[in-house]
Amino acid sequence: MxxxxxxxxxxxxxxxxxxxxxxxxxxxxxxxxxxxxxxxxxxxxxxxxxxxxxxxxxxNLTGLLTAIATLGFDDLSTAMDAAVAAAQEAGTSRLAAIARAYVETALANPGRFRVVFGQRGIDREDPAFRAASTRAFAILVREVRFGRGLPPLQLPDGKPSADALDPELPEVLLAWSAVHGFSTLLIDGALDFLAEGNRQAFLDRHAARLFGLLASALSVEDGPVSAREA
Amino acid sequence: MxxxxxxxxxxxxxxxxxxxxxxxxxxxxxxxxxxxxxxxxxxxxxxxxxxxxxxxxxxNLTGLLTAIATLGFDDLSTAMDAAVAAAQEAGTSRLAAIARAYVETALANPGRFRVVFGQRGIDREDPAFRAASTRAFAILVREVRFGRGLPPLQLPDGKPSADALDPELPEVLLAWSAVHGFSTLLIDGALDFLAEGNRQAFLDRHAARLFGLLASALSVEDGPVSAREA
DNA sequence: AAATCATCTTGACGGCGTCAAGATAGCGAG
DNA sequence: CTCGCTATCTTGACGCCGTCAAGATGATTT
Known part of the structure; x- marks a missing residue:
């Protein structure tokens, strides 16, 4: 060959x-x-x-990387959707499942994950890439809304209108930031000093609690639920 | 010259x-x-x-980048400490202030921030780097504990013993992941499709709510507060 | 004053992304 | 059926990169 x-x-x-x-x-x-x-x-x-x-x-190189990034985003969407379906079936938290799927996808192929987030020049204006990116984001929005007991948003075709998703935007951003940050910190080795050479054990030990904490934080109905007995 | x-x-x-x-x-x-x-x-x-x-x-190149990364981590620590002091004075949320400081530092010089997190080969075993990294992490731990009404941990010198910070680890990880993820998503342009060309306006509009949400999530006393009417 | 040693230069190496020019082959029009 | 067109691929070159070996330089020590 x-x-x-x-x-x-x-x-x-x-x-x-x-x-x-x-x-x-x-x-x-x-x-x-x-x-x-x-x-x-x-x-x-x-x-x-x-x-x-x-x-x-x-x-050029950017073009190739953009193509890879598009596929990577699609994989992220696929993994998240599958995780949601499985959690639905099992009756466990859909948000926690999404979080797990996101992190696992990142860890499964860190290089590819980094391409998706443009650590090395991709073309974010590329239509295919934008579509893939929008698709993944829509999943996140849908699940955050579901977690808060809200009906799914009507997403005509292109990007969701900014006004429509405005109310839940902080929650969505927190969700994305948390899973994305955790993924990149793991990938870049920033947590290695905590994992003590065994990343998998570290995940087994703490990831579930982290995801659960995130999911419950996003499910809280309204403002600060603190001041309980502080 | x-x-x-x-x-x-x-x-x-x-x-x-x-x-x-x-x-x-x-x-x-x-x-x-x-x-x-x-x-x-x-x-x-x-x-x-x-x-x-x-x-x-x-x-070699890695050595230079490691030196830069060390300074970058120190700046992160400095910015966070300053933010905490200011919030203390103003009586506002210390955790939200730390979050803001972290993101602002990242946005002020994205290239440097990326060096810190090793997007391009640094030596994580370098003693100076490890010290700087541990210092910044300790600040985060301290503030998360403060937010939950816990006394500061005794950090002898080296890294904190894993067991000692185990109880609050998920909260600390969530805090770090969220601010780090938000920073990198912003830097990498992954949120540009939401910011519509005006990143500062986007931040003014949503960052405070995001940080507030994070801070209150971390202040919640105990386990899942969900199951309220789900 | 001489010898040692850290510091810096020079010149070279292979590898990179990209470009211009030319070779090749599949394909449609005549 | 064949001729030319056009997309596809090769070749060779360019400037840039990080690194290395060998040598020049100058400060420091003896």
């Missing part, structure tokens, strides 16, 4: 599905070496193609 | 304070071009020195 003989080159001069092949190679490289070790040339190498070939399909 | 004549070169063959100069240059580059446009060679250029000169002081 990656033959170097003139014969094979002649036969495969036109790759035929380079775009797909590049994306597959990119996912591979990200999983293997992370975002730091990610290289356009290496992806081209694995796709069995010259370094300049991808330009025609993706424009 | 950055003369190129042999004369000046001879006079300045030994820079004398290259370490400082490199750090200053690095901060400059980070502020100007962000972490993506950050380059060891560019820093050396601004310090008026050859590309290989910094090696003697920092080892």
């Amino acid at each position: 990656a033959e170097a003989t003139p014969r094979a080159m002649r036969e495969h001069y036109h790759h035929g599905a380079l775009r797909q092949a590049m994306i597959a190679a990119a996912e591979e490289v990200l999983a293997e070496r992370g975002l730091g070790g990610f290289t356009l040339r290496e992806c081209a190498r694995r796709a069995g193609v010259s370094p300049a070939a991808p330009a025609h399909h993706f424009g | 950055a003369e190129a004549t042999p004369r000046a070169m001879r006079e300045h063959y030994h820079h004398g304070a290259l370490r400082q100069a490199m750090i200053a240059a690095a901060e400059e580059v980070l502020a100007e071009r962000g972490l993506g446009g950050f380059t060891l060679r560019e820093c050396a250029r601004r310090a008026g020195v050859s590309p290989a000169a910094p090696a003697h002081h920092f080892g």
Whole structure:
């Protein structure tokens, strides 16, 4: 497949599905070496193609990363939706399930997760990316509203009107910030001094309590419920 | 100062304070071009020195970034402590003040903030870095405990014993995750589709509510306050 | 005054992303 | 059926990157 003989080159001069092949190679490289070790040339190498070939399909490195980011966002949506369905079934907290799914997706392939959040130049105006991003955000909004006993919002097609989701925005932002922050802190090793070399044990020990705390914080009806016996 | 004549070169063959100069240059580059446009060679250029000169002081790029990260963590600590003092004075929520300070620090110099959290290879085992990191974490722990009406923890010197801070760990993690996640989402532009081109207005509009929500969530006395009428 | 040592320069290496120019092949129009 | 068109891919080059080995320089110690 990656033959170097003139014969094979002649036969495969036109790759035929380079775009797909590049994306597959990119996912591979990200999983293997992370975002730091990610290289356009290496992806081209694995796709069995010259370094300049991808330009025609993706424009440049940013284009490739944007494509990866779009897929990554879709995976995030898929994982969250699946988690919600499972929690629904099991009768457990849907918000906690979403949180778990988000963090697990990030930890499963940190390099890819970092691409999604543009640690290395993606095109946020790209229509496909925007669509994927909006889709994921809508899931979060829907679940936060569900957690507060509110009916789902009518999301015509494009982005939800800012006014419509304004009332619950702080809750949504808190939810997203918390799961996203926890994910990045874990990925970047900022919590390693607490995990003492065993990240999984650390998660088993504290993640559920953290997610539960978040879910219950978001379910609280109104203002400060403190002042209980302070 | 950055003369190129042999004369000046001879006079300045030994820079004398290259370490400082490199750090200053690095901060400059980070502020100007962000972490993506950050380059060891560019820093050396601004310090008026050859590309290989910094090696003697920092080892390699990672060494320089680690030094920057250490300073960045210290700034985070300073900002948080100042915010707490101010809130104390004003009688407002100390936790909300810390949150605001954290986010503001991140937004003030995103490139530097990204260095702190190792988006580009730092040495987390570096003693100075570890100390700075522990210091900042201790502030967070102290304030979360204060918010819950608990006395400050005895932190001998090194890291706090894991057992001692175990009870409040979920709250601390939630606090850190939320402020960190909000910061990175903002920095990475993931919230731009909500901010509609005016990030400051967006913050003015929603940040206070978000921080207030977080602070009150952390002040809740005990377990799930949900199940109220679910 | 001589020797030692930290500091800095020079020149080179391989790897990167990108670009211009040319080779190749599939495809539609005649 | 063939001719040309166009999308696709290669080649070779450019400037930039981080790093290294070897040598120059100057401060410090002996």
